[in-house]
Amino acid sequence: MKLRIAAANRQQASIQMGEFAQDEYVAVSESTSTRANHSSKVSVLPLVFLIFYEVSGGPFGVEDTVQAAGPLLALLGFLFFPLIWSVPEALITAEMGTMFPENGGYVVWVSSALGPYWGFQQGWMKWLSGVIDNALYPVLFLDYLKSAVPALGGGLPRVAATWGLTIVLTYLNYRGMVIVGWVAVCLGIFSLLPFVVMGFLSIPDLEPSRWVVANLNDVNWNLYLNTLFWNLNYWDSISTLAGEVDNPKKTLPRALFYAVILVVLGYFFPLLIGTGAVPLNRDLWSDGYFSDVAMIIGGAWLRWWLQAAAAMSNMGMFVAEMSSDSFQLLGMAERGMLPEFFTKRSRHGTPLVGILFSASGVIILSWMSFQEIVAAENFLYCFGMILEFIAFILLRIRHPNASRPYKVAGGTVGAILLCIPPTILIGVVLFFSSLKVMFVSLIAMAIGLVLQPCLKYVEKKRWMKFSHSSDLPDFGNLEVNRSLVY
Secondary structure (H helix, E strand, O other): OOOOOOOHHOOOOOOOOOOOOOOOOOOOOOOOOOOOOOOEEEHHHHHHOOOHHHHHHOOOOOHHHHHHHHHHHHHHHHHHHHHHHHHHHHHHHHHHHHOOOOOOOHHHHHHHHHHHHHHHHHHHHHHHHHHHHHHHHHHHHHHHHOOHHHHHHOOHHHHHHHHHHHHHHHHHHOHHHHHHHHHHHHHHHHHHHHHHHHHHHHHOOOHHHHOOOOOOOOOOOOOOOHHHHHHHHHHHHHHHHHHHOOOHHHHHHHHHHHHHHHHHHHHHHHHHHHHHOOOOHHHHHHOHHHHHHHHHOOOOOHHHHHHHHHHHHHHHHHHHHHHHHHHHHHHHHHHHOOOOHHOOOOOOOOHHHHHHHHHHHHHHHHHOOHHHHHHHHHHHHHHHHHHHHHHHHHHHOOOOOOOOOOOOOHHHOOOOOOOHHHHHHHHHHHHHOOOOHHHHHHHHHHHHHHHHHHHHHHHHHHOOOOOEEOOOOOOOOOOOOOOOOO
């Protein structure tokens, strides 16, 4: 590897993150990591299923699209929505995640383009939306089981089950990323198998005419778009674990590619089966309805299997999301955005304080309903994605020579065009948000705007200790010449 370092910049001690030295060129080696070698790193297959669970976890929770818009729009949504949202987000994650292969992910991207203040806002909004998202999974878990165990439908048994589930799954995260990764693989296979069986059993009952049923005058666009958006976002969440990935510059893009295929197929074919084999009653299509579809097609044994799969899927989504949220807090602390105690790792290499904070947020928010949680997290997530798109384009414009092991084709113009469709979609989702969700979300965003200066004041007064990890690559001082030879 040939390196050229400008002598004029060698004496510069430091440059604030977000400012690239104009004449300094250096390549960061593959071995650069943001962490000590606490445990083995995550390989391709576990990473694919971690992404699968960050984004999807299977078709549990997609039923509301049929209730909101009917079979045709539900099926079309899961075919075309990924093209204008999931694929662009996955491509941006592949480029930026390999450019900044460290824990913290999108927080570091935004900090490098817009400065640490907006990097903190990105971290706050995405962490909060992630915790809100994680509060969904105990809700979905119990919604699938309540038909078999009615006591879990409400009251003290539901609260106790929610808390118990949160504690058990939090412990899995505590035990380490490699365990979480392989648990995700096993849970993913188990969760998808009943839909394969259900597909074969449904063949004699399939009626293609049921797939084209649509009534544009009877569409709940808010529910439809929010459900699609929720089921097809969070591709960027895996970037906060980049420091835990084996050779992330090659592994991350490959895993994202395979995960996109797995997610789209995991949604489309179960919907094809359920809407084609069972007479349509839109009012029945709400979260948990696939277990009733299984009962109609295969009987009680298939229903029990699918309910168990739904439970396992929600466990997988919970552990994957919590891993992302907790490592994000660790990455922010390593960058000096949060107090040093957030960098504390357990003996298994996991971010102990980050896990505890994320688990506490889940328990606090677990009282909300499914639709309220989806709408609130989508609102916050949208603003976080806008910051990511801005960072992606600005880094392309300002620093075209920076090292990008994976680079989206098309140059700067291609980067801008890639961001236009999802940005329009974000505007549509925000437009259909209810006033209640908008009000609560804006308050949450306002807290972040005030919290960052408060933390800086605490640091200035030395009431808490803040530090920067010496293991981190200083991307504020690094840029790679276009003519580097590897």
